[in-house]
Amino acid sequence: MIIDFNDLELNVAQNFKGGEKEYVSRRFVDENNKIMLGTLEPGASIGYHSHDADSEVIYLLEGEAAVLYDEGEEMLRAGQAHYCPMGHSHSLINRSDRAITFLAVVPTHNK
């Protein structure tokens, strides 16, 4: 099946997972996967959270983001992916002066 994100409802989450400002996304969800096209404006973030029964792949399409991952901090650039394996924790922070856009896939592994 084709997922055209333009056909999906715009979802605006305030302080998502305890982050700053708004996480704006269009999302497809079924029993095994969440598939999202997400945006964070400058100063916005997704708060630090753990993936206990799922994982997350974030492919950065535009911009530059900071990632807190377990005990460290990483820089994520367009064309790179950030991977949070099951059992790990992360957050995504836009400290830059332009919006970031990313594809995120959150698969469930323990059924």
Added chain:
Amino acid sequence: MIIDFNDLELNVAQNFKGGEKEYVSRRFVDENNKIMLGTLEPGASIGYHSHDADSEVIYLLEGEAAVLYDEGEEMLRAGQAHYCPMGHSHSLINRSDRAITFLAVVPTHNK
């Protein structure tokens, strides 16, 4: 963790899953996910195959591709995703005159 695809070995598979020509990719693999940056040149394809214990998300970064999905055929354009849920079958075909590039995530769900 950051996945910089440029740091990963270039993998060239001939007639992948019974497809035409070469499937060129750089891939990160662990026990729960395959995360790939893939390319198909004009005339190249990934053959029709089923996903029985996993699924696949293909986000098209560049170009236009034909997708066989279960009984039908779909067109996939840059900025759209193709999703093959667990229990379904698909293939990816480049019938255009320029290369296609895509991010593919193959998560395992039945552990």
